[in-house]
Amino acid sequence: MSFEDFFGPQVPRPGGEAQAPTYALASAAYRDTPMEEIKKADNEWHQSTVSEGRSWAKIFRPNFGEAYSQAVIDRMLGVGRKPLIQSFGSEPQMVVEHCLAANRIRKERDQRLTAIMFLCGVLFLPGLLVWLLVFQLRATMLKADNKRVSGLGSALLAAVGVVAVVFLIRMPLTGFWGWYARGCIVLPVVGWYLAKRLCESTANNLREAWDGLLSGGSVGAKVPEAVPTSPDQAAAEQLRQSLARLSAEQQSNAVFYAGPKGILGMGTRWGSWHLAEELVPLDPVKGIHEFRAWTVVREIEKELSVLHRQHLKTGGFPEPQVKHWIVSHVGAGAKAVSRPEGTDYKVGPSDVERICNSNHFDKGERHYLGVQWPYLWDGGLIITMMTTVTVLKETLRIEVTGHALGPVNGLFSGKPEAPTRTVAKTVRFWETRTIKLPLVTPDEVVRLSARALISWYPPLLKWLGGSIGLPEPFGLRHAWADQPWSHRFMADDALRAATPVLRAVHRAAFTVLKEHDVNMDKFNSRAGALSGAVQEASPKKADTYDA
Template sequence: MTKLDMTPGAQIPRTDVGPQTAVTQLLSSAAYRDTELKALTDLEGVKAKEGKFALFRPSVGEAFSRAVIDRTLRPKRLPLVPSFGTDTRMVVEHCLAAEELRHARDRKLTLVTLLSGVLFLPGALLWLVAFQGRAYFKKHNPAREGFYGTLLLLAVAGLALLLALRPPVHGLWALYFRVMMLAPVAGWFFAKRICLRSTEDLRARWGGLVEGSALAATVPKAVPRDDLDQRATELRASLERLTAEQETNIQHYAGSKGILGAGMRWGVWEVVEDLRPAEGHADFRAFHPWDLTRRITDRLGSLGQSEVAGGAMPHVSVQQWVVVDIPEGADEIGRPAGAEMDGYRMRDFAIQAIANRQSLGTDTRHRLAAQFVLHKGQLVASVLINVTVLSNTLRVSVAGYALGPLAGLFGTKPKPKEINVPKTGKFWEERTVQLPLVDNDEVVRQAVRAPFMHLPTLLMWLGGSVTLPEPFSLRAAWADRTWTSRFKSDDVIYGATPVVNAVLAATIEFLEEHDINVERFTSRAGILRAEMQGVRAFRADKYDAG
């Protein structure tokens, strides 16, 4: 269990999450990134909402943290799709921790801005106009950004020099005009040092998470200081609600997208035969589909054991799911409510009732799921079993689903900022020049955003934001194709084979106990096993009429 240190400002340590560590850390690293926002908007389903001023634009980490926090912790929000193979709460805690680090930086920057900017507002505004112009050209005309941006800065610098040497007024106002344009420059010097220390800290956390270090998220805002600390109590409740929601047993099937959060269906194996009494019996013993499902469930529970050393299947999770059919283009999901639900989970008696009822013509079905989280969460392989009886025909269906690794963006490490320029005297050759980790534009960007740190909606209006793909699953939203990795695709196929064998063995054993002729079922099972000798992945939900 997760232990909570109730001292003020304490960390919320997280225990090792086993097979899903890598993906959780890679997703968490996005909260600390300082790269341009385009890297995030290039991801599948992420859309950028333009702001009013390019100077207030967010970085990847700022936009990602705010979007994830808003989507997961708001009191009134749409349901989330489960993120298999991921500790969603840990990712959200890292987003909160990254925001707290930036707020600590912004408090210092705000003080610098007040002293060097607000007190000398006319001069500060002139400098901001120049940097806003540079940001505009960088976005809309990158080829001319260097020329026009430099021209704007030179013009303002010339004006600053002119006012310092020959102010247009006399007396105390003359002194004000002399320093009006120079004070923001002094403020920039102190702001740059603050920004540099913050960027180095954030980048160290980014790199550490990508490399696999066990970096804990420090979330002091989630630890109540006393009984009256309502905000911290509400944040803790939201995090606990998020954890409970991820344990739901209600899943959604969205057409060719497959089961949301589990990936697309890549293979199907079925045994379909009539139920006939065994030889010497006038009739067979009646049973419910749930009875056979329970027998298969018990058999699947032994997959984690093997008589051969090292032959046990790793990280097997066997669960009873209720799958709801929704349109492929649906942008939200829903869950049942009422006495049959216990929080986010459907109660056992309700699941059993769905498994036993005639499912033909319904949009809610029961599935027995065997799930494997492999490659430290980079691969989630799910095998779903369905038992149905129509008239006296038994159908046992096994379907494989696969969720691939994360998009490449989340695995990138922090790199030094460099540029290649022609060599002096040898223009046909290039040399690498190291750029400052925090340049002038970045210092100004962070400084102008700092005073609005506690007004996130206003900051998003000023600089822009991103919207996440819906229905939103933190793990599945940016999963890459499984079949681009040879070992991962092999593991998907290999993992399905013992599940199918266990289902067939449990089915035949159960039918024999109920005085049912298993000769045809045994024959079908043999054919199915023969087909699996050369199984190849295909898109089972891609129905081609040709």
């Protein structure tokens, strides 16, 4: 057993196969924009929630990266968490590791900020409380819609500054208390300057990681806390096991059909083609040579596995992934799903075959054979064609359905931009110029310093400042995926895949039927009609029944 097999990958390998969605989702961990932006990525079926926290504690509000990282870590690694939806076309473990790495950078900053706050703030607590109160009032005023009230915020800070200078010059106290009072006025300001330098340095590091991921994924997530170096490191071992569990769950062959939402993780069903005909023996005397649904499915699997091979040396499919899926039904409004028991979260081969042969009617799971291309368009498009075979009263039904999941919302692909402001020129006042603003504002320094004091207890930070609630049932890829139909070429790819897949399924199924002495007249006629109909394939809401 190798080191990586035991401890798990600690630095995700950059490059790889079509990692654009992974890098986009991971980059959100390093962002410093307002956390309310997460609502811009909501789609028709999945909506995030934003908890505002306490209205009187806006100074503790997290930004996008802080709230997103903590939400993803809690949801995907938390003890007793609910099962996750697979993230096809991306690597959720890499995203989680970047969230851990971003939190680690912030934790190191918060530790230094706490030291600065203790030396320059807690030891001079009266002055610190006064300055914090002023900044809190200013932050509340700046949020007001009334421009007159928001303008009073800056005026209040300036007025308090003037009063502080006057108080220093004409100090009413003498001796120790006089010097302590001066320290209460000056040292919180000195601490703010030191904290500003530290916050700017950390902000630059976070933005470099943000930009690096979106520029090609050259940034690796260093998570040393996930590598236990001795038997008594329980926290590191638990984190390692949680990451291993996440990776195992990603490989599960159990998926969930959520009504109009389609198969969670694969997207909505946009098309469906059915071939259902009676099994008539070729020779009424000899009858049909008995076979089961699994026999047909295995032959279809062989045919779908070679879809990428063709005689003409032009165009063609990339090699697909062919897999047996066990599909369970959950309601469109379900907030949780359940996985098979065990450590690998998979339905065993014997159970897969049993479900394929037996579960054709009534309650229970259903078997589907899926052919999937999860890495098209650098992972931006996931095409899945699902095939199921059922037999009811000597009627064989072969159903092929198409599912498509589009790219991750463009919100996650936005690169960091330096803050700027457009102002009028001094002389030629009718012209404007753009000036660069500080990356970290005075209010941001105060916010980070205040959060650093209680960063050791995230639940309190969430209660005071607010948090992001992730859409359930949660899966990183499908939660923020757009529909592919507005992209002309993505839509073309999804539609073009239907015809060769349908024909391959029919060809394989007919091979089995002929071998088992089934009269093929009706099947050939029906297949010909379907072959013509599938050439006019167009996306529809196939799961929304007009009933």
